[in-house]
Amino acid sequence: MTVSSLDVVGLGNAIVDVIAHAEESFLEQRGLNKGAMTLIDAEQAETLYAAMGPGIEASGGSAANTMAGIASLGGQPAFFGKVSDDQLGAVFAHDIRSIGVVFDGTPADDAAPTGRCLVLVTPDAQRTMQTFLGAAAQLGPDDIEENTVRAAQYVYLEGYLWDPPAAKQAFIKAAEIAHDAGRKVALSLSDPFCVDRHRAEFRDLVDGHIDVLFANEEEIKSLYETQNFDAALQQVRGKCEIAALTRSEKGSVVVAGDEVHVIDPAAVDKVVDTTGAGDLYAAGFLYGLTHGYGLAQAGKIAGICAAEVITHMGARPEVSLQELVKSKVG
Amino acid sequence: MTVSSLDVVGLGNAIVDVIAHAEESFLEQRGLNKGAMTLIDAEQAETLYAAMGPGIEASGGSAANTMAGIASLGGQPAFFGKVSDDQLGAVFAHDIRSIGVVFDGTPADDAAPTGRCLVLVTPDAQRTMQTFLGAAAQLGPDDIEENTVRAAQYVYLEGYLWDPPAAKQAFIKAAEIAHDAGRKVALSLSDPFCVDRHRAEFRDLVDGHIDVLFANEEEIKSLYETQNFDAALQQVRGKCEIAALTRSEKGSVVVAGDEVHVIDPAAVDKVVDTTGAGDLYAAGFLYGLTHGYGLAQAGKIAGICAAEVITHMGARPEVSLQELVKSKVG
Secondary structure, three states: OOOOOEEEEEEOOOEEEEEEEOOHHHHHHOOOOOOOEEEOOHHHHHHHHHHOOOOEEEEEOHHHHHHHHHHHOOOOEEEEOOOEOOHHHHHHHHHHHHOOOEOOOOOEOOOOOOEEEEEEEOOOOOEEEEEEOHHHHHOOHHHOOHHHHHHEEEEEEEHHHHOOHHHHHHHHHHHHHHHHOOOEEEEEOOOHHHHHHOHHHHHHHHOOOOOEEEEEHHHHHHHOOOOOHHHHHHHHEOOEOEEEEEOHHHOEEEEEOOEEEEEOOOOOOOOOOOOOHHHHHHHHHHHHHHOOOOHHHHHHHHHHHHHHHOOOOOOOOOOOHHHHHHHHHO | OOOOOEEEEEEOOOEEEEEEEOOHHHHHHOOOOOOOEEEOOHHHHHHHHHHOOOOEEEEEOHHHHHHHHHHHOOOOEEEEOOOEOOHHHHHHHHHHHHOOOEOOOOOEOOOOOOEEEEEEEOOOOOEEEEEEOHHHHHOOHHHOOHHHHHHEEEEEEEHHHHOOHHHHHHHHHHHHHHHHOOOEEEEEOOOHHHHHHOHHHHHHHHOOOOOEEEEEHHHHHHHOOOOOHHHHHHHHEOOEOEEEEEOHHHOEEEEEOOEEEEEOOOOOOOOOOOOOHHHHHHHHHHHHHHOOOOHHHHHHHHHHHHHHHOOOOOOOOOOOHHHHHHHHHO
16 A cells, blocks of 8 residues: 555455345344344355345445445545455455545455355344454454554554454554554444453453544443443543444444533434444544544534434445535534 | 246346446446446456446346246246356355245356446436346356246246347247247347347247237337337237336336226335336236236236335345235235
8 A cells, every 4th residue: 555644544354245134033043143243154154145035245344334434424544454366355345445445455365255244134124243254354464554554543443353363463563553653543342242252351452552442332331341321431431532432323422531422313214224333433433533523523423424324225325425424514 | 947837937147236326427428328238348347347436236137136026926936047156146046046036057167257237326316237248148048948938837038138149049949938838928128229239130029929028118119119109009019919018107008909008106205226127017017917917907016016126226126025015905
């Protein structure tokens, strides 16, 4: 990558989503963990794919969705992630570049195919995700280009990276480069079960190693093992510079030391598929932070972006977020 | 295939759609033929794909969409079409089988990848299609299983098959088997430019070799080289047993000898993407014909199916058409 200045560089699992409708009973019969992201192996992926209904394929991956959102807002993002030299890898690379994200990842040259996430959308618009990481799990420290990280105001890391060991090393390397260069580090907790898997390490990260934390209500409650949102809020306050906590239809709360903003949700006509809501919230918020907006305004932009992505299938914006935000915020 | 009785067996290009939003200016700059399907080669497909925005991938192909619609209505369809042994071929096979269409096509074993159609949806919801046929063009007479055709009440042929020479031979073979077995043959004219390419042969087909014809207003006017819908209607009347002529927001007209039905369109809240409207009209109509409905009722069911598919991106139904039709027709 040859970039002189970037707003945000994201690190994440490079995934193509396979999105299909499913009844509640389909999840129950298979013991799937509704609303969560579960890692599965190639064989499980094949079995589930055979059982599920017709789907649509769309580029996904949590941090990649966030970078796509920043590009749609008119920002300058880059992305590190690993795809294979196959059709879905070409789809992933096309989609992320065509929306304006800098993505140079050389395809993995061994056998693992491009990662995919089988997304089952139930009639209540909730999404349940089963991920086969494939090539995404091969992201490692060697894939992190120092100059790119140094060129970005923020490095953005998805908690999911803590699952594959090499990706975790890439995560740590990127965070160290960023802090050495006087840049900021942002983290998304990704998923309450991901927090379950890595609670102690995530708590340590949040306490002094992260500048901006993104978490939804379930994730932050899981991190501090409490059933009470406010209790979790009090715990996280002061640990990182900024925590942006999302609460679905209740909006979000942004905490930064003494500053606390309770932000109403943006209006939504009809929720179709909640996939990508958190990813796009992070996109709006990071865009706001890197473009001179205050915390309340950044939270408002974030809510508008999240509201757009839940009105349709798929985890990336279908309209120009730059124009959408301009029409609502000015 | 081991099937004892089928409603309809479809023959068509097996295609995965890559659907993206595009501005009018994008089409103009590239001289793309708005609203039409244009065949492109591998190199053109690569160039256009690189220039277009992020997309979603969804199984498509005109006749394949129609068979998917019949399955969604609760009918018994099968499909003949050619995919490659690659990821998009697996996606195509999964989607069509998982909705309930019998599909046994052995993947093509040479180098052509699974065919794809780059669909550009403009802000007015019109779709402009550029198709790289790939493996689809390798469908030939050897792929047509006589027993399957004999088992189906109708064989349904898309006009697009007239483009690749081997597929045209497959088309003719299937039609001959069907008629020898006392079955019916239905044809969709597919596209006004497809009619331009094959006008004389299509006129000959329609005049005595086809039982049911599907055409939209532009196609039937192109077939008879007239600017007047009613003039085209008078021309086609009596040539084939039934002609179902669709007119977008004006509904459709069904002509069968002395019988003529002018059918109002189904209500649509908001048109998002017109891809698949004609395909799903044909699905509803053929379902009606094979399930004891009269022509007017079959046309009404057809309109309901077409109305569903244009309210979202992609050319296959997102809801159970069986339940939708039950709620509207009873």
